[in-house]
Amino acid sequence: MLRIHFTAEDFTRVRFAPRPSPVPELHAALMMLGAPHEGLLFGRWRGRLLRALPAAAGPLADLAPGGTAPSFLDVLGETREEGLALIRSTRPESVRSELERVYAGHGTVPGWLRGLHGGGPDAWRVVERAQRAAYETVLAPVWELVQDWHRAEFTRHALTVAEQGLGAALTSLAPGLRLPLRDGVWEWPGAPRDVRLAGRGLVLLPTFHWRGGPLVQDLPERPVVLAYPAGGGLPPAPPAAPGEDPLAGVLGRTRAQLLRALTEPLTTTELARRLGVSAATASAHAQALRAAGLLTTTRTGRSVHHAATPLATLLP
Structure with missing residues (x-):
């Protein structure tokens, strides 16, 4: 069970992301590519993208050897360039500690990652090329659709808050969520984890490529971001060719x-x-x-x- 601990101040700092964020949406899609479940609805999508991904995107898999990515990739940013800049601005000691964490017990570290561990500019260029290559293949063809879905999701929550209050909007994010919070704790079904907002506030970000539990970005001195599955249950797909059934x-x-x-x-x-x-x-x-x-x-x-x-x- 994911347990999010609120203070009184945090309730005044809950907000819904007004626009989709390319970097978290891309990482959600890449995690879905590696997930073996959802074969019916995501199987053909997964097969198509795995065939289409260029070799330049390969280093992103090196960054998550056991399916767990380093936390310095957890950034928002309203554009792809802003997100990449936030990743690049990570403090060197955080980059080193996170790489050591995700590679603990996972054998040999690729050579280029040793360069990233040392802060080498060539290694950072590898990360940026990989992010761009993956974005152009996975997100660029469907980004307008993601934006449309996000606007619809944001509008739905805005109307719910206006008509029924914040509590109703929060409980509508996933089945089984309940309010009021017990002792200031909001519980989500998922892996056991405690997240303490401690006055930083909470950003709620819908993601349209992930069908698992909530994804949490919890970085020091930043608002906590909770990315939750949204949309109709199908992966975003490029517009169908004339005469082609989109399903x-x-x-x-x-x-x-x-x-x-x-x-x-x-x-x-x-x-x-x-x-x-x-x-x-x-x-x-x-x-x-x-x-x-x-x-x-x-x-x-x-x-x-x-x-x-x-x-x-x-x-x-």
């Missing part, structure tokens, strides 16, 4: 066609006939979509009917 690039052509066919409940046999596949294939695709919450299956006697869920009707 096909995420779910696959057959599963996208199956969802499109469910304008009314259909049996497995009827789905198979409409898709031009065997009943066993239609059943397997329906089972995968059911596991993702995109359709329901109801048995009446010997008949099985599949229907789209409300979540499926929200998909583009």
Whole structure:
């Protein structure tokens, strides 16, 4: 359980990030690339980006040998350049201690990272090139969409605060969150951790590439940033080409066609006939979509009917 400790002053310093931040969004996407779960909704997205990532982005994987990145990468910045500048301004002793922490027990350290440990300018240029290469491949094609989704999320919370108060906005961030805080502690489902705001305040940042628990940036003398999963559950995708189904690039052509066919409940046999596949294939695709919450299956006697869920009707 993540436990965030508030002081009275911190309640006056809770704010929602007004714009998306490229560096945290990129790092959330890169973590999602390395996550083996979410195969249905993120599997094709992951495969496409892993094939497209240039070699210049490879050093970013060196920075997180066990899936844990050094904290000096945890910066905001309203532009990519501002975020990179904040990373580059990290104090040398913090860079050294964080690299030692993430590589403890992980064997040989790549040569270029030894240069970063020593503060070498060539090593910092490697980090900047890797960040830029990853951004151009992963985020640049969908950044306008991320901005649109962020504006919608920000507006939703602004209206909730105005109409129902801050407490209602906070509890709407994830299922199972409750207020009032007990003893000034806000609990989130997730890995055990205690974060003390101590008057620094809290910034709430939606991220549209991460489907795990909240990601916390807790750096000295800075507001704590809590990045939480937002959006419709699908990874942002580039605009579809004319005539192309936008869902096909995420779910696959057959599963996208199956969802499109469910304008009314259909049996497995009827789905198979409409898709031009065997009943066993239609059943397997329906089972995968059911596991993702995109359709329901109801048995009446010997008949099985599949229907789209409300979540499926929200998909583009």
